Amino acid sequence: MAGPGSTVSPILLASLRDLQWRSRRFVLAALAAGLVFGVALMMSGVANSFTVEIKNTVSSLGATSWFVKAGIPGPFTDPAPFPASAADAIRSVPGVSAAEPILVSRALTHGAIQTPRGANLAPGPERNVNLLGVVPGHVGAPRVTKGTPLGGPDSVVVDESLKTGIGDVIALNGVHFKVVGLLNGVTYFAGQPVAFVTLGAAQQLGFSGASLASAVITKGTPEGSVPGFTSLTDAQVRADLKRPIVQADQTIQLIQVILWIVAAGIIGAIVYISALERKGDFAVLKAVGTPSSHLFAGLVIQAIVMAVGAAVIGILVEIPMSSSSSMAVRLALSNYVAVPVVAVIVGVVASVMPARRAARVDPAIAFGGGK
Amino acid sequence: MNLLEVTDLTVEYSSGGYKVRPLHEFNLSMDKGELGVLLGASGCGKSTLLSAIAGLLRPVSGSIRVNETEVVGLSGKDMNEYRQNSVGIVFQAFNLIPSLTARENIELVCRTAGRTRAAARHQADHLLETVNLGDRARHRPGSMSGGQQQRVAIARALALDPPVVLADEPTAHLDYIQVEGVLDILRKLADADRTVLIATHDERLLPLADRIVELSPRVAPEASVQHRELEDGEVLFEQGAPGSLVYTVESGLIQLFRSRDDGTEELVSEVTPGAYFGELAPMFGLPRSATARASQRTVVTGVPVPEFRTGLKPNR
Numbered sequence: 001m002a003g004p005g006s007t008v009s010p011i012l013l014a015s016l017r018d019l020q021w022r023s024r025r026f027v028l029a030a031l032a033a034g035l036v037f038g039v040a041l042m043m044s045g046v047a048n049s050f051t052v053e054i055k056n057t058v059s060s061l062g063a064t065s066w067f068v069k070a071g072i073p074g075p076f077t078d079p080a081p082f083p084a085s086a087a088d089a090i091r092s093v094p095g096v097s098a099a100e101p102i103l104v105s106r107a108l109t110h111g112a113i114q115t116p117r118g119a120n121l122a123p124g125p126e127r128n129v130n131l132l133g134v135v136p137g138h139v140g141a142p143r144v145t146k147g148t149p150l151g152g153p154d155s156v157v158v159d160e161s162l163k164t165g166i167g168d169v170i171a172l173n174g175v176h177f178k179v180v181g182l183l184n185g186v187t188y189f190a191g192q193p194v195a196f197v198t199l200g201a202a203q204q205l206g207f208s209g210a211s212l213a214s215a216v217i218t219k220g221t222p223e224g225s226v227p228g229f230t231s232l233t234d235a236q237v238r239a240d241l242k243r244p245i246v247q248a249d250q251t252i253q254l255i256q257v258i259l260w261i262v263a264a265g266i267i268g269a270i271v272y273i274s275a276l277e278r279k280g281d282f283a284v285l286k287a288v289g290t291p292s293s294h295l296f297a298g299l300v301i302q303a304i305v306m307a308v309g310a311a312v313i314g315i316l317v318e319i320p321m322s323s324s325s326s327m328a329v330r331l332a333l334s335n336y337v338a339v340p341v342v343a344v345i346v347g348v349v350a351s352v353m354p355a356r357r358a359a360r361v362d363p364a365i366a367f368g369g370g371k
Numbered sequence: 372m373n374l375l376e377v378t379d380l381t382v383e384y385s386s387g388g389y390k391v392r393p394l395h396e397f398n399l400s401m402d403k404g405e406l407g408v409l410l411g412a413s414g415c416g417k418s419t420l421l422s423a424i425a426g427l428l429r430p431v432s433g434s435i436r437v438n439e440t441e442v443v444g445l446s447g448k449d450m451n452e453y454r455q456n457s458v459g460i461v462f463q464a465f466n467l468i469p470s471l472t473a474r475e476n477i478e479l480v481c482r483t484a485g486r487t488r489a490a491a492r493h494q495a496d497h498l499l500e501t502v503n504l505g506d507r508a509r510h511r512p513g514s515m516s517g518g519q520q521q522r523v524a525i526a527r528a529l530a531l532d533p534p535v536v537l538a539d540e541p542t543a544h545l546d547y548i549q550v551e552g553v554l555d556i557l558r559k560l561a562d563a564d565r566t567v568l569i570a571t572h573d574e575r576l577l578p579l580a581d582r583i584v585e586l587s588p589r590v591a592p593e594a595s596v597q598h599r600e601l602e603d604g605e606v607l608f609e610q611g612a613p614g615s616l617v618y619t620v621e622s623g624l625i626q627l628f629r630s631r632d633d634g635t636e637e638l639v640s641e642v643t644p645g646a647y648f649g650e651l652a653p654m655f656g657l658p659r660s661a662t663a664r665a666s667q668r669t670v671v672t673g674v675p676v677p678e679f680r681t682g683l684k685p686n687r
Contacts, residue, residue, distance in 0.1 A: 010482035013475065014468065021470030284466045287427055288527075289455030290483050291448075364427040366466055367418040367539050 011290070011298040014281075019302055022274060029270040030306050033263040034313025040259035041318040041339055045329030047252045049191065052330045054241045056185040057194055058234050060142045061102065061134070063217035066232040074232060074240025075215035076130075076188065079104040084199070084213040086229070095223035101213030102140050103133035103199055105206035107172040109162070112179075116167025123171075129162065129195045130188055131172065133202020139219050142196050144181030153201045157181035159193035161328065172197070173205050188241055190248060191328045260346055263310065268350030271303045275354035279361055286363035299355035300348055307347030311340040373400040374566045375424070375535055380433035382419050385632035392611050392658075393419045396433070399584060401568065403534070406561035406579055409570040411586035417570035418463075420586065421537045424568070425458050426450050438534055455484040459528030461538035465520040467512040473499060473523045474508040480530040498526035502556055518549025525556055536560050538569040542576065554579060597673040601625075601665035610662045614652030616673030620644050623669025627661040636662070650679065 019026050067090050069080050084101040091099045110123035134140035136150045142157055143149075147166040150157045156170065156177035164170055168179045177197060186194045203209055222231050232240075242249075275282075282295050315336055322329035377399040383392045393416030401407050409417045422428040424435055426442050435442040437457050445453050467476050474495045481491035499505050502522035512520050521541060528536050538557060542550045550573075558579045561567040569576060577583060594615040601607060601623070608614060610630055618625070620642050627648060628636040639661050642648045652659045653676045674682070 009488075010479050013482075014471065014479060017468075017470040017475065280466060281468050284462070284468065285479075285483075287425060287454060287460055288480050288483065289451040289453075291451055294483070362427075364422045366427070366460070366462055367422050 037314025303351030
């Protein structure tokens, strides 16, 4: 006699053979479910990008704490300006080793309009950029991945997603700046690139040169307070920056769940049709003594095999889909690993109804005249 | 003790919402080495009897004993073991699993019963040789003729060497050349340790049989003209009973009821004076399809079919 578990393998054999037998149908279903998995995976990447871009942007300034006007939730979502000279008072707070004002605003650009050699380019489509005015060489000045750090008042450091090169000239609200450095992944508000300019340039662009700031960022943890100001940590600033896109994030998660359900529906429908067609087979199998639980397991196995196949297809199709997306898609290895895991769950859920139907088949129908 | 003992077996099932009783207190006993042929018209209960013996239908009452094991009442694991080890079934439409090869169809049965892969394969190959299909082991049913498929089905029925083999219309889908091979194998199956019971319409199987069992409706005894006076609510005949007379209502009212599978009754029709009813059962040898009950004091006249035909006039 065979050892324990050996009774499961015949039903595995029957299930896999049936998959081969109806392979065209199962492959088509796996392709359809795979596309759905691919879109769901891409949505995960989009949702991830919201978190990653916020983290990148906040950390790009290298601050320990952020002073904003009291009552203001954060420097990015409600940039209530105050005199930049407030930085002097904050520098004297114990624990603070350095403090510089920054100015947060927005600008419009058409991308590169001139090459490094001075050749004019046709303006690209209008885009919003998040403008950050910082003091070059001090806390707040970003560390570039390409090019040189922010320098003079006509220089700008931009995120690579703006698709400009070092030396290109861009116009921000009509004022020309030369791209001296590039950043990677420094965006917020769902992929809008950040452009760093000098504090003075930002004041000129947004406030007609008035010496204003949205926040004062420090090095060192402040051990005291400044009247009229609130000190925020990086985590609080990240939470503030995420608040405007929380609903978008939730919507994406809802769409993801819907997509998993659609994938389960596709797989479930195919397995269900298969179960209906195999009613006679199940009756025969029960008539020869196959336990109902094995028939149930057989269909669950089929659904899992199909779902895992769909997961592989999903991972393969996600790559070209994400690369052609205009939104940032950031996926970690864990996201890819999660797809087959979710696929197995989807497969099990999808197969429950057809598997129960198979397990309930009356074996007497194996006889033509049986009831 | 006989290998197969069926005693007072009554089977009912639901059909289209109505209760049908194809077997009523049926008895059969067969010993080792016997080949029995069940003959009878469609719907007389041949397949139902096989299903009950195979443990696929639960009878209303009665007993089925195979090798001294009482089959009625088995359930769960015990029933699965009985189906695996005690009966082999050859189905009318072969019922091979189309995605599996001939060998795999047999192996599956062996492995479901816990045989090792090697033992299952050895048994499958041996049985395919036995039915002269050793060279078709890797073929799927779709690429085999009906006769070949039926021989694979026979091999599958023998996979676990059961003491009882049941075959339901095994020649129904075969031409005469294919029938020959199948009949030869079926005859050889009934050996010293095995009983074979075949349900069929095919009279070519009769010469093979050690025992022929005719499954036909219970025939009512010969009857002569009867006049009956019925009180309100009195039953003239019951659904499922044999019938020999066609009745005409002389006075009063007869109501015909059909039993539903939920235990209730459905009024089928009402028969008023001058109209006749109950003609189909005696004319075609069928059981009564409804219960006839007087709904007031009623007088009816019952006549045998020949007299009924002689005096038949359109009256409805």
